[in-house]
Amino acid sequence: MNCDCGAAVASEDGPSHAYMSALPACWRSYGELMARLSAHGVSAPLHMDAYAAQHPGNALQDRRQRGSVAVHLIVLGAHFDFGLPLSHLFSVKRQFNLAAARWLARLARPGTAENMGGTARSWDSLPCRR
């Protein structure tokens, strides 16, 4: 059975993420990997971003999933494409999560020039823009 990420995994019952499209076996394997890395003191700040971006399955129907995938992809791009240091990623992710929530709320209703100005000010406050 192929998971949304392309991994061939066993069909099994079990928990999965609330809105990521990972099959239970893939979600379990990911959890086991993260537990092993953590037990060995390995920090893996981008693993969650990569895993989440590879499981976008329900993004067309679920607003949380769209925002989540967008933020994870932005974080990966900020690091790999623009060289943002790992030490800045948590702050960037937090601010993009807040910005994504504001954008999604604004896009759910007609925008105004005032709303767009507020978004521009928020964008300028990001650490990578200072």
Ligand SMILES: [Zn+2]
């Ligand atoms: Zn998967």
